[in-house]
Amino acid sequence: MRIKLDKVTYTYPHSRYPALDNVSISFEENGFVSLIGPIGSGKSTLLTTLMGLVIPGSGRVYVDGSVMPKRGKELREHRRKAGMVFQFPEMQIFESTALREVMFGLRNFEFPADEIEERAFSALDMVGLPPHQFAGRPPFEMSGGEKRRLALASILALRPEFLLLDEPTAGLDARGKILLKDILGQYQTGGGSVILVTHDLDLAAELCRRVVIMSDGRILYDGSREVFYDFFMMKKSRLRPPELVLAWENFRMEKKVPNRRVYSISEALAGITNSL
């Protein structure tokens, strides 16, 4: 699937400033993309536009070369293929058991009964909530991290081609973040693509080879994650580089380690070992 925005502008009612200002960009099935930028720069609006929740004031959105459907079955099918996990998705959980919660979306999309069960069980498994333990558990008895993963399972069960995530690590502890990274890794191995809105630039650097920076509703940068080492660009974007990049650059200068770029702690350690 390919989603393309062509000169899209969108202004929220009551606002004088566009949330998206003449945005042209395209996303294809090719792994992880992070969408970063200061607060209010238009990241979440772009995400909801890709899902078909926001209809542009001007410009067009194309899905596989055709104009994005505005209603009906085609739009529903598009939303299944581009599944979105909103900020604090655990606040939207309302079913009486974890299994029923995951099955809700599948029923809405009218999957056959036997497939609903199979998909729901496998999605619970994938997010580390084994069905034999969690299927019958009421969500309100689950921890915050478990509920977050349950909300993710509800979307993964639809087997979207694109997973759109809005600040998925907000409020998660260290273990929760590691589990989330594992889940996203599995989803990618299965052929899925992720568009990740996050303020956690260390997470973005580790997971995403392509980085899109937004500012005041515009695309300021669209390219490789090497931008995290471009301190001029980061400053222009009003962003602080990932902590790993800052720590690594300090370390590199002090110890005179050869110039190379790392994006995770394990890469940094390998870089150090290689240079000794």
Add this chain to the structure above:
Amino acid sequence: MISLKKVKYSYSGRLAVEDVSIHFASDERAAVMGANGSGKSTLALLIKGLLTPDEGNILIDGLPTGEINPGKIGFVFQNPENQLVGATVEREIAFGLENAGMERRKMIKRVDEILEQFGLERYRKHPPHKLSGGQKQMLALAAVMVLQPQWLILDEPSSLLDSAAKSDFLHLIFNIHPKTGIIFITQDALEASVFPRLIIMNQGRIFYDGGFDSFFKEHDALNQAGIEPPVRFALEQRLAV
């Protein structure tokens, strides 16, 4: 002064906070960290008086939580959706002042000042639900700080902010009313590092109470409490192994 003595609290049989005894001086600034489910939010709700301990007691300046003026402790939830009620940004900020019976002219001036301090002037006529997640978190803080509470309890209030906005956020809570006592719950070790006192909770109990650096150099303790160290520490620790 906030004093907790042997406080215990359970949610329908599930223990959330146990044997917590801790004191905060009136202008103390403390960060609280801990894994999900370690009891941080429950502790915050108990101090605010939104929950009542099953055992033990909590005193605010010598009085039980139920007997103090509720405006004395300002509370910011992690998800700003839980506390924004105004039709517009400026009405959200004016809400508490109106309730307190502030004179209109004075109130308008106060709202203007806060909007400017929090960088929200251009959104003053916006409905809060149209703001971005990060802007909503800024607004939730602004609406609480405008009331000049003696204490601020903040439950992961900046989880949707970028690092520059996080610095602004900390600057605001430290400087608008410098005498305000602050209890700041966070998962972000970098944010916690600017507080003189760090409290770590683990399985409902106080696991650590002291300075920041000494805790983060102990990586066994970090693992036990399920806390992610700042990247700088993580790198140094791994290199030392």
